[in-house]
Amino acid sequence: MDILDSLRNIIGPDHVLTGSDTAGFATDWIGKYENTPLAVLRPASVDEVSRIMALANDTGTPVVPVSGHTGLAGGAHAPEGSVMLSLTRLNKxxxxxxxxxxxxxxxxxxxxxxxxxxxxxxxxxxxxxxxxxxxxxxxxxxxxxxxxxxxxxxxxxxxxxxxxxxxxxxxxxxxxxxxxxxxxxxxxxxxxxxxxxxxxxxxxxxxxxxxAPAARATALLALDTLTDALSVLNRLQKATGGAVEAFEYMPAHYMSAIHTHLEGLNPVFGTEPNMTILAEIASTAPKDALPGPDGSLPLDATFENILAEAIEAGQIQDAVIAQNDTQRSQMWTRREAAAEVCLSRNPLVNNDISLPLDQVEPFLTRMKAELIQLDPGAETLEVAHLGDGNIHYNVYPSTPALCDPVMELVEDVVRNLGGSFSAEHGIGVSKLQSMQRRKDPVALAVMHQIKQALDPKGIMNPGKVLPNCGEVIFRAGQL
Ligand SMILES: Cc1cc2nc3c(=O)[nH]c(=O)nc-3n(C[C@H](O)[C@H](O)[C@H](O)COP(=O)(O)OP(=O)(O)OC[C@H]3O[C@@H](n4cnc5c(N)ncnc54)[C@H](O)[C@@H]3O)c2cc1C
Structure with a gap:
């Protein structure tokens, strides 16, 4: 019996997808990595997953787990000979x-x-x-x-x-x-x-x-500098007792790209500011959701007062507070369309980096100066979870040949400022070279040892996360 028949026996023939039935799994979300698995498996219980893994282990079949398939680092890329193990039916x-x-x-x-x-x-x-x-x-x-x-x-x-x-x-x-x-x-x-x-x-x-929050207040803020943005974040945190839930950075060129891309959404401020911050605070206290005599919510009033102080201090130029759920959702649409707007262009160097909060501005300043030396024709489009120092710094080099040098430049600047080349999307296959170049060799060696201990046949999602570093493994073996 071949492996596909054995798999059909475990999860039923309808749930071993092959040929054109695997079309929904053909590429990753960006469309960069093409999958050519032997089959896509859809187990419905932990026991079925367990029996699939035992069979894969016995036969040395590589298994690529896949859930929503929205990963941005190629982590669910399934090469020939592998099976994709989909979680779609394990959904209770x-x-x-x-x-x-x-x-x-x-x-x-x-x-x-x-x-x-x-x-x-x-x-x-x-x-x-x-x-x-x-x-x-x-x-x-x-x-x-x-x-x-x-x-x-x-x-x-x-x-x-x-x-x-x-x-x-x-x-x-x-x-x-x-x-x-x-x-x-x-x-x-x-x-x-x-x-x-x-x-x-x-x-x-x-x-x-x-x-669940009893009340939320959401605003778009117009600012000049990232130094001001940090002051506003700290002001908000202090005045609200740490109620800031989101503080997202969208520079002027990102806002222009968004307003061109999204039909029906227009610029918020008369003149596009240097940067727009989407700030949101929330409270679970019912008193913050009880409208006052003039109909306004206490949380909105608190937010307005803090923002007015920041305007007075010259840290904010202008602010618009969402008056209802529709306005709030339109504010968020501008931020959440980032992936489709930023990642649909090629050649692309898609960076997901992390920096200390006070190093975000130095990073952007240094990159502007150094990128132009490396590739005068390069363009950038960045957007950030500024509240936690995570920047999606997308670069479009003038030629594909400059993708690697640009990536190395970003890595250099990030490292010099005490940051990481990988904040939230993971390593997958797209950051393997960065991992090889920048991760501490001892840490890499320990990771290889863990992998070897848990997966001695190397069947679990091979070729992801861990670059080839045999030399380092040898050194770690002597620790
Ligand atoms: C529009 C958009 C916006 C995004 N915004 C963010 C963001 O703000 N922050 C963020 O962190 N990410 C973001 N992402 C990236 C992505 O959504 C996240 O990485 C998400 O966690 C991936 O979940 P998934 O279920 O789609 O995983 P998948 O893409 O299916 O898999 C991702 C990785 O996990 C592994 N995996 C999947 N299932 C299992 C399992 N059952 N067991 C073991 N390993 C498994 C895969 O092999 C792969 O390596 C965004 C993506 C898109 C498309």
Missing amino acids: IRQIKPDARLAIVDGGVVLESLHHAVAEHGLRFPMTFGAQGSCMIAGMLATNAGGSNVLKFGNTRALCIGIEAVLPDGRVLDLMSELHKDNSGYDLRNLLIGSEGTLAVITGAVLKLVP
């Missing part, structure tokens, strides 16, 4: 525990579905970004996704207290703890989070929830 919310403020979910639950389900309990899973209608909890855990609310709630890792995963040999690792404290040995949950499918298939998680 197993339990919501309102009193413990936890959601226990299958890995294939779509982020937006979780938002809706927990909202019915007056709760919230506080992770949002442009792909939320498609990306799934397992993919978010595998990439340790970030998004717009990281400055308040942390990334996916900070919101996960339990995990369930199937190891390459088919054993089920059940760490579905509902405990906030559990110091019993090595932290395997956090090892799997961010491992991008190279160590195990994540099948379930226990996630932290927070109370």
Whole structure:
């Protein structure tokens, strides 16, 4: 019996997709990496995943886990001879525990579905970004996704207290703890989070929830400099007791690109400011949602007062506060269209970098000066989760031959300013060279040793995250 027949026996013939039935999995979201798997598998239970992995291990078949397929680093790229293991049918919310403020979910639950389900309990899973209608909890855990609310709630890792995963040999690792404290040995949950499918298939998680906000205030702010932007962020944090949930940076050329791209959305300010910040604060206190005698909400009034002070101090030129949900959603549309606007052009150097908050401005200044030396014809389009120092610094070099030199230049500047070449999208295949060049060699060697221990046959998502560094492995073997 060949492997496809064995797989059909495990999950049923309808769920072993081959040929044209795999069309929906043909490329990644950007359309950069083409997949040519032997089959796409759609198991419906942890037991089926376990039996698939045991078979793959016995036959030495590479397995590429895929969830929402929205990853931006090519992490779910499936080469010939591999099978893609899709989580689409492992999509149940197993339990919501309102009193413990936890959601226990299958890995294939779509982020937006979780938002809706927990909202019915007056709760919230506080992770949002442009792909939320498609990306799934397992993919978010595998990439340790970030998004717009990281400055308040942390990334996916900070919101996960339990995990369930199937190891390459088919054993089920059940760490579905509902405990906030559990110091019993090595932290395997956090090892799997961010491992991008190279160590195990994540099948379930226990996630932290927070109370749903009673009131939100959202504004677009017109500013001149990033120094002013940081002052405004700190002013807002101090005056609201840390209620800032999003602080997103959109420079003038990004806003122009967005307004050209999105029909029906016009510039907000009379003259396009140097930069627009999307700022959002929220409160769970019911008193902040009770309209005053003039009909205005206390949270809006608080926001207005703080912004007025910042205008008075010359830190903000102008501000527009959303008056209703439609206006709020239009503000967010401008930010969440970033991926489709920035990543649809070629040649592209798609950087997802992280910097200390006070080094974002020096980074942009230095890049402007140095990029023009390297490639006078290069253009850039950047947008940032400024509140956590994460910049999507997209460069369009004048020729594809300059993609690598541009990437190296960015890496150099980032390293000199104490940053990281990878903030939230992961390494996948697109950042392998950066990983080889910039990651501490001992850290790389330890990662290889972990990979070897958990996946000695190398069947879990081969060719992702870990560059070839045999020499380093040898050195680490002598540690
Ligand atoms: C419009 C848009 C906006 C985005 N904005 C953000 C953003 O603000 N912040 C951010 O962090 N990311 C963002 N992303 C990137 C992407 O959405 C995230 O990386 C997301 O976490 C990927 O989830 P997914 O379910 O689509 O995973 P996939 O793309 O399916 O997989 C991603 C990686 O995880 C691995 N994987 C998938 N499922 C499993 C599993 N069950 N077990 C083990 N490994 C698995 C895959 O092999 C791959 O390496 C954006 C993407 C788009 C298209």
